[in-house]
Amino acid sequence: MSQTPKQPPSVQANPWQKLRRYTDARIALGRVGDSLPTQAHLEFQLAHARARDAVHLPLDYQLLKRQLDGFGLSSLLLHSQAKDRATYLQRPDLGRLLDDSSLQQLQTYQAGHKFGYDVAIVITEGLSSLAIETNACKLLEVLLPALDNSKLSLAPLSIVTQGRVAVADAIGQSLNAKLVLILVGERPGLSSPDSMGAYLTFQPEVGTPDSKRNCLSNIREGGLSPQEATKRLLYLIQQALGRGYTGVDLKDETEVEGGQLGQNFLLPSSK
Amino acid sequence: MAQFGTTLGYQRYHFDNLATLLAKASPLRSGDQLAGIAATSMQERVAAQLTLADLPLKTFLQQPVIPYESDEVSRLIIDSHDASAFAPISHLTVGDFRNWLLQYETDSATLAAVAAGITPEMAAAVSKIMRIQDLILVASKCEVVSRFRNTIGLKGTMSTRLQPNHPTDDPAGVAASVLDGLLYGNGDAVIGINPATDNLQAVTGLMNMLDDVIQHYQIPTQSCVLTHVTTHIEAISRGAPVDLVFQSIAGTEKANDGFGVSLAILDEAWDAAKSLKRGSIGNNCMYFETGQGSALSANAHFGVDQQTCEARAYAVARRYQPLLVNTVVGFIGPEYLYDGKQIIRAGLEDHFCGKLLGLPMGCDICYTNHAEADQDDMDMLLTQLAAAGVNFIMGIPGSDDIMLNYQTTSFHDARYARQLLGLSAAPEFERWLSELQITDQAGRLMITDQLPPAFSQQLRSELESS
Numbered sequence: 001m002s003q004t005p006k007q008p009p010s011v012q013a014n015p016w017q018k019l020r021r022y023t024d025a026r027i028a029l030g031r032v033g034d035s036l037p038t039q040a041h042l043e044f045q046l047a048h049a050r051a052r053d054a055v056h057l058p059l060d061y062q063l064l065k066r067q068l069d070g071f072g073l074s075s076l077l078l079h080s081q082a083k084d085r086a087t088y089l090q091r092p093d094l095g096r097l098l099d100d101s102s103l104q105q106l107q108t109y110q111a112g113h114k115f116g117y118d119v120a121i122v123i124t125e126g127l128s129s130l131a132i133e134t135n136a137c138k139l140l141e142v143l144l145p146a147l148d149n150s151k152l153s154l155a156p157l158s159i160v161t162q163g164r165v166a167v168a169d170a171i172g173q174s175l176n177a178k179l180v181l182i183l184v185g186e187r188p189g190l191s192s193p194d195s196m197g198a199y200l201t202f203q204p205e206v207g208t209p210d211s212k213r214n215c216l217s218n219i220r221e222g223g224l225s226p227q228e229a230t231k232r233l234l235y236l237i238q239q240a241l242g243r244g245y246t247g248v249d250l251k252d253e254t255e256v257e258g259g260q261l262g263q264n265f266l267l268p269s270s271k
Numbered sequence: 272m273a274q275f276g277t278t279l280g281y282q283r284y285h286f287d288n289l290a291t292l293l294a295k296a297s298p299l300r301s302g303d304q305l306a307g308i309a310a311t312s313m314q315e316r317v318a319a320q321l322t323l324a325d326l327p328l329k330t331f332l333q334q335p336v337i338p339y340e341s342d343e344v345s346r347l348i349i350d351s352h353d354a355s356a357f358a359p360i361s362h363l364t365v366g367d368f369r370n371w372l373l374q375y376e377t378d379s380a381t382l383a384a385v386a387a388g389i390t391p392e393m394a395a396a397v398s399k400i401m402r403i404q405d406l407i408l409v410a411s412k413c414e415v416v417s418r419f420r421n422t423i424g425l426k427g428t429m430s431t432r433l434q435p436n437h438p439t440d441d442p443a444g445v446a447a448s449v450l451d452g453l454l455y456g457n458g459d460a461v462i463g464i465n466p467a468t469d470n471l472q473a474v475t476g477l478m479n480m481l482d483d484v485i486q487h488y489q490i491p492t493q494s495c496v497l498t499h500v501t502t503h504i505e506a507i508s509r510g511a512p513v514d515l516v517f518q519s520i521a522g523t524e525k526a527n528d529g530f531g532v533s534l535a536i537l538d539e540a541w542d543a544a545k546s547l548k549r550g551s552i553g554n555n556c557m558y559f560e561t562g563q564g565s566a567l568s569a570n571a572h573f574g575v576d577q578q579t580c581e582a583r584a585y586a587v588a589r590r591y592q593p594l595l596v597n598t599v600v601g602f603i604g605p606e607y608l609y610d611g612k613q614i615i616r617a618g619l620e621d622h623f624c625g626k627l628l629g630l631p632m633g634c635d636i637c638y639t640n641h642a643e644a645d646q647d648d649m650d651m652l653l654t655q656l657a658a659a660g661v662n663f664i665m666g667i668p669g670s671d672d673i674m675l676n677y678q679t680t681s682f683h684d685a686r687y688a689r690q691l692l693g694l695s696a697a698p699e700f701e702r703w704l705s706e707l708q709i710t711d712q713a714g715r716l717m718i719t720d721q722l723p724p725a726f727s728q729q730l731r732s733e734l735e736s737s
Contacts, residue, residue, distance in 0.1 A: 015720050016450060018734050023437055023444035026669025026681075027451035034686035034716065036669075044646070044669060048678070051640040089641055090301060092568070092606050127641055187604070188640050189676030192438065209569065211531035218467055218674065223438040232468070248499055248531035252470040262443030265733045266450060266484050266726075 011037040022262055024191045024222065047190040054193040056085055059129035061159055067137050068123075068157050071144055075157040076109065078102035078171070080124075082162040095164035098171070102160075106174035109156065116176035119147060119237060120155035120204075121183070124163030128185030128193060135196040135220055136183050142226040146234050152241075165199050165213070172204030179240055180204040181233065186217060195220045198229065200236050202246040212247035214240070277322045284318035290336040292326075293392070294576035295319035296399045298616055302564045302577040302607035309576075320400050324366030328357075331392040337573050343524045343534055348390050348586045357388025365396045372397065372409045372627075379414045386629030391522070391582035394624040398578070403616065403655065406623040410659040413626035417594045417662075418553025419514065421491045421699040423460055424631050424662040429694040431666035431685045432597070432633070433458030436674035440467050442480055448668050449484060450726070454709055454718055455682035456689075457666035459700035460595055460633065461515060461558065463495040465675055474498045475511040482512035488707075488725060491699035493550070493594070495558050500532055500540045507543045515558040515594060516544040521565040522575075522583025529569035534587070541591045552699075555594035555631075561585070562599040563617050564607030577607060578617065582624040589628055595663060596630045598622065600652075601638040602677055611648025614638060618652045622661055633663035637679040646670070646678070653680055657688040664688075686716070 014028040029040040036044075061077060068075045081097045082088035088095050098106075121140075125132050147154060155175040160167050165182055172180030179202050186195045196219040201208055214236050219229045235254045240246045263269070275286040286292040294308040296319035303309035310316035332352060335345040354361075359381075363371055371377060398406060416424040423430050435448030445464060452458050462481050466474050474496050481494035493514035498506075500518040507513050518537065519530050527533060544556040566572040566580040575583075581598070588596045598621035601614040608614045618634050625632035636652045638644035653664065670681040688694065695701045695714055704710040707725045711717040722730055 012716075012719060014451075014454070014718070015722055016447075016454070016730070016734060019443075019447040019450065022441065022447045024673045025435075025437070025444070025448045025451070025667075026671050027447050029669050029683070031455075031683065031716065034683060034690050036681075036683050040669065044671070047671070048640070048645065055641045089604075090606050090609075091305065092604075093305070187676045189673060190640075190671045190678065191673045192676060195438075195676060207570075209529045211529055216468065218438040220438075224467070232470075248501055251502065251505070252468055253472065254470065262441070264442040264446045264480050264484070265730065266446045267487050268729070 044190070051188045051190050051193050054128060054130055054188045057129050059125040059132060061161060064123070064132065064136070064159055068159070071140060073154060073157050075159060076105060078105065078158055078160045080160055080163045080167050085162070088162040092164055095162055096166035098160070098167060103170070103174065106171065110175055116178065117155040118152040118178050118241065120158065120172045120175045120177035120180045122158045122160060122168040122171050122180060123183045124160040124167065126163070126185035127187045128195070130188070130194040131185035131196040131220065132183065134194045139183065139196070139219060139226045139229055142230045143233060146230050150234065150238065152237070166208070168199070169201060169204040169206050169208050172201065173206065178203065179237060179246070192220060192223065195223060198233060200233070200240060200246050202240045202244065212245070214246045214250055214252070275322050275326070277318050279314060279318050282314070284315060284322070286319060286322060289330065289334050290573070290575045292319055292323055293336065293396060293399065293579050294574070296323045297576045297578055298399065300577065300607070300613045300617065301605060301609035302567055305606055306567050306572060308574055323396055324364065324400055326365050326396070328363050328365065328368055328393050329361060331390050331396070336392055336575050336579060337523060344522060344527070344583055344587060347534065347590060348583065351586070351590070352390060353387035356385050360385055360388065365400065368393070368397045369400055369405065373405060377412065379412055382413050382627070383629065386627065389627055391586050391624065391628065392579060394627045395579040395582040398620045398623055403619055406619040407655055407659040410623045410626045413660070415626060415629055415631045415662065417555040417631040419493045419550040419555055419594050420552060421459055421697040422552070423594065423697050425698070426660065427694060428697055429657055429661060429685070429689060430460035430663035430697050431457040432460045432595070432663055433462045434464065434665050434667045434672065434679070435462065436465050436667070436672055438467055438674050440473055440477060445477070445480065451668050452666055452682050453490070455666070455686060456696060456704050456710055456716065457682045457685055458490070459492050459697040460663035461493050461495050463497055463558065465497045467674060469498050469502050471502060471505060474502055475506050475509065478506060478511045478513060482514070491697070491703050500536060504540055504543050507547065512549070513544060513547060514549050515556055516540050517558045517560070519560045519565070520584050520587045521561065521569065521571070522580035522587070523566050523571045523573060525571035526566040526569045526580070527587070529571060534590070537587070537591060555592055557591040557593040558595045558597070559588045559593050560597045560599050561588070561621070562603050563621065564603040567607065568603065578620055581621055585625050585628045585630055588630055593631065595633055596625055597633045597635055598625070599635040599637065601642060601644060602635065604639050605642040608642070610643035611645070614642070614644055615648060615652045615655070619655060619659065622656055622659055631662045634661055635665050635679050637665070637677050639677045649678070649680065653684055653688055654691070657692050657694065
């Protein structure tokens with residue numbers, strides 16, 4: 001028998017681990033042969049387990065409503081036709097439709113307010129309640145004053161339970177809004193279970209195709225900041241109202257802000 | 272009066288039209304159930320499959336599943352059908368066609384010769400009566416090769432799209448993932464980034480960045496920023512370095528309208544891309560993505576099952592002689608493909624149908640966190656697709672797309688499949704990996720504690736300890 005001490009199998013680390021300061025991507029994981037080392041493999045399994053659990057975490061609608069009331073706008077609590085999470089996940093068609101009592105609620109509201117609005121804002125948890133809890137109010141804190149400065153009239157805020165993007169169409173239509181903006185929790189990623197999306201639709205009506213919308217995604221800490229999202233949304237809103245459309249024909253041509261983490265270090269700096 | 276039917280024991284099964292027959296014959300998936308067109312019992316499904324097996328292939332030329340008059344994809348399928356290529360199989364039923372595909376005599380050359388005679392509906396129909404092993408075996412006999420700056424799809428190769436997505440398109444963040452991928456031997460199909468927005472300035476910035484990297488390191492590959500086709504046209508008109516023009520496509524005119532495209536718009540984009548002549552060894556310059564369920568999600572399926580709709584998207588792709596066609600199989604979510612079993616079958620069907628129709632098929636082997644699937648399911652699909660000769664898969668750091676929030680195959684996964692089955696990257700890219708001392712003569716990764724010389728000087732200051 002050999003007396004040499006037993007060595008652990010050699011995991012080859014990668015000499016570019018320092019680049020992780022530029023990205024949350026799982027770079028420089030190292031390898032055993034061609035495969036993932038045990039530690040990196042199990043870290044992934046944990047992240048997946050967390051994201052799976054996040055999909056089923058319920059949103060506290062009453063808390064959100066109280067927070068929105070703090071903005072001094074009235075808010076409506078509405079429901080899609082997807083009654084629970086399981087239905088929501090398997091029936092996107094139901095998540096796009098409001099239930100009867102919600103339609104009634106909107107009609108009753110609008111009956112008392114005969115005029116229309118420039119913009120209606122809708123909030124729904126989508127696939128991540130965490131996204132809305134973390135980001136919706138932060139964005140509105142910046143966006144609402146900006147809309148106000150631009151002299152745009154705002155419909156009451158609508159919260160929809162178990163909603164999909166297209167649920168905003170019926171709301172915008174009922175409230176007689178020129179444009180509807182929906183904030184929705186995006187599908188939770190392993191490293192970003194809290195990412196929020198924002199979709200804009202001009203002249204919303206039930207059945208509007210997705211190509212008639214503009215989208216901003218990744219609104220979250222570490223993604224698009226509330227300030228940058230507001231800047232882009234304001235540009236798109238003003239363009240949409242001016243031109244009379246949203247969708248693939250409306251290009252986001254705002255100047256890209258600086259403040260990026262860094263330059264492309266793969267090239268000499270003269271590039 | 273039902274047009275199609277069969278009797279099993281004492282039970283008579285009727286199918287009103289071809290679309291219904293195809294839908295009922297389709298292996299179970301949640302999207303067809305959502306659409307209300309799936310078979311309602313397992314026996315009804317097999318009854319439909321038996322009926323389908325007796326159907327002459329010619330029927331699909333006589334009865335479009337969506338009317339010729341109302342759908343430009345139907346018109347494309349019928350008008351571009353090559354009758355002389357079809358001649359050798361024109362006498363077959365769907366069931367005979369399966370047997371014909373599996374016989375020894377039907378080899379790569381035979382399959383290439385009939386490809387233009389096969390319609391999407393014929394491919395979809397035969398796939399519905401094939402097992403997984405049939406889908407793998409027949410696809411593995413097809414060889415579809417495409418070229419831009421390298422050769423993709425040769426037997427014995429499996430390429431990867433290096434997908435360096437970053438939530439804010441930060442240049443350093445993108446560069447970090449590009450480097451990681453290259454040093455793991457990935458990126459020969461394309462270095463292709465999904466931008467966080469369609470913002471024209473951001474998109475052209477990324478186009479320039481990827482082009483600069485490819486030129487500086489003389490990488491035999493191509494770049495793509497996966498933005499809308501009209502944004503590509505705009506970028507080209509402003510002089511941006513566009514290698515591949517990208518677009519998501521679907522199998523009906525209305526679903527494509529939902530994506531904001533038509534054949535006319537795609538024609539315009541193809542012309543614009545071809546005119547740049549940026550390919551060094553070929554001019555396959557389109558990159559399409561597809562996926563079962565896209566037509567239904569746009570409410571544009573017209574009672575046609577999602578797998579047949581998907582195959583019809585390949586007729587759209589085929590018009591443009593693409594470099595890459597990628598079925599993004601598990602991205603759409605559990606309402607269309609519920610779990611690992613459904614995702615795996617769909618990925619293999621798509622790859623088979625695409626290859627049979629003569630397309631350079633790859634697959635984004637993927638799932639979302641709200642689907643009933645995990646890494647084990649993806650390993651099964653990856654292994655089976657690699658055995659089936661898939662042209663390319665995705666490569667991403669640690670399987671985690673931090674921008675699109677889903678999981679696809681990692682740089683390591685691609686290396687696993689190559690190691691297991693003795694596959695290599697595209698030959699030009701494989702040589703580059705060797706020249707840059709990323710891999711050794713045996714194709715194994717050789718980087719240990721130092722970066723290869725081509726990168727070490729440039730990255731010295733980035734990697735110095737602070």
